[in-house]
Amino acid sequence: MRRPFIAGNWKMNLAARDAVRLAQEIRERIGSVPDRDVAVCPTFVSVSAVAAALEDSPIGVGGQDCSQWDDGAYTGDISASILRSASAKFVILGHSERRHVMGETDEVVRAKMGKAREAGLKPILCVGETLEERKSGNTLAVVERQLRKGLEGLTSEDLAETTVAYEPVWAIGTGEVATPEQAQEVHAAIRGWLKDLGGPVGEDIRIQYGGSVKPDNVGGLAAMPDIDGALVGGAALKADSFSAIVGFGTA
Ligand code: PEP
Numbered sequence: 001m002r003r004p005f006i007a008g009n010w011k012m013n014l015a016a017r018d019a020v021r022l023a024q025e026i027r028e029r030i031g032s033v034p035d036r037d038v039a040v041c042p043t044f045v046s047v048s049a050v051a052a053a054l055e056d057s058p059i060g061v062g063g064q065d066c067s068q069w070d071d072g073a074y075t076g077d078i079s080a081s082i083l084r085s086a087s088a089k090f091v092i093l094g095h096s097e098r099r100h101v102m103g104e105t106d107e108v109v110r111a112k113m114g115k116a117r118e119a120g121l122k123p124i125l126c127v128g129e130t131l132e133e134r135k136s137g138n139t140l141a142v143v144e145r146q147l148r149k150g151l152e153g154l155t156s157e158d159l160a161e162t163t164v165a166y167e168p169v170w171a172i173g174t175g176e177v178a179t180p181e182q183a184q185e186v187h188a189a190i191r192g193w194l195k196d197l198g199g200p201v202g203e204d205i206r207i208q209y210g211g212s213v214k215p216d217n218v219g220g221l222a223a224m225p226d227i228d229g230a231l232v233g234g235a236a237l238k239a240d241s242f243s244a245i246v247g248f249g250t251a
Helices: 016-030 044-053 080-085 096-100 106-118 131-135 139-151 156-160 180-198 218-222 239-246
Strands: 005-009 037-041 059-063 090-093 122-127 163-166 207-210 229-232
Touching: 005 090, 005 163, 005 207, 005 239, 016 037, 016 044, 016 059, 016 239, 037 090, 044 059, 080 106, 090 106, 106 122, 106 139, 122 139, 131 139, 139 180, 156 180, 163 180, 180 207, 180 218, 218 229, 229 239
Parallel strands: 005 037, 005 229, 037 059, 059 090, 090 122, 122 163, 163 207, 207 229
Antiparallel strands: none
């Protein structure tokens, strides 16, 4: 039985003081969450302060990216080990905004996955097709390529610490959510590829859905057999909506 995992991606929002305030509000609202895992991913500059605000709480902290290189002469970059030293446990990698706005390739995402695991971070590998790719019938081919490339060379120990987030690009920040059936179709395919890659470990890897998840649609999505939680953008920026999403099915 896979434990649901809900993570908030705060993207490039919130000054450090506001990030800490949001973390404290989320902590107060969520209280204890015995049967699910929760994380928030602030900007790099707020990771330490948010981790301190969430110390001894069940909510973990993650980064939104890390470097493909080790510490060294890479001005402006943040290595996986520096992120880990700031108390991050997780790191989102291959988010569609990084792939499509910053031009990250599958190879770069793969290199970052390796660095994240070497540093002891638990990666959340994002995969997902654009609207054009969906319309041309290429959804599964694109997702399979991103998934296999992103996980290439990882050991089964690494895979056990990895989460996959299926995030159709056309659903991110648009208000247009995939139907539970549309999402499940891709999640089931991802599950098959994960089992192909990792054997029995593939059954235990959590697959989050991401793309306009809100309190009123998370229940239907999470009821699907291969949807194991959510990666939440816009609705993670408010304590009430994020805690309602975290609490799906418990009210
Ligand atoms: C995201 O950024 O990963 C995301 C899913 O955003 P939103 O929930 O706003 O669509």
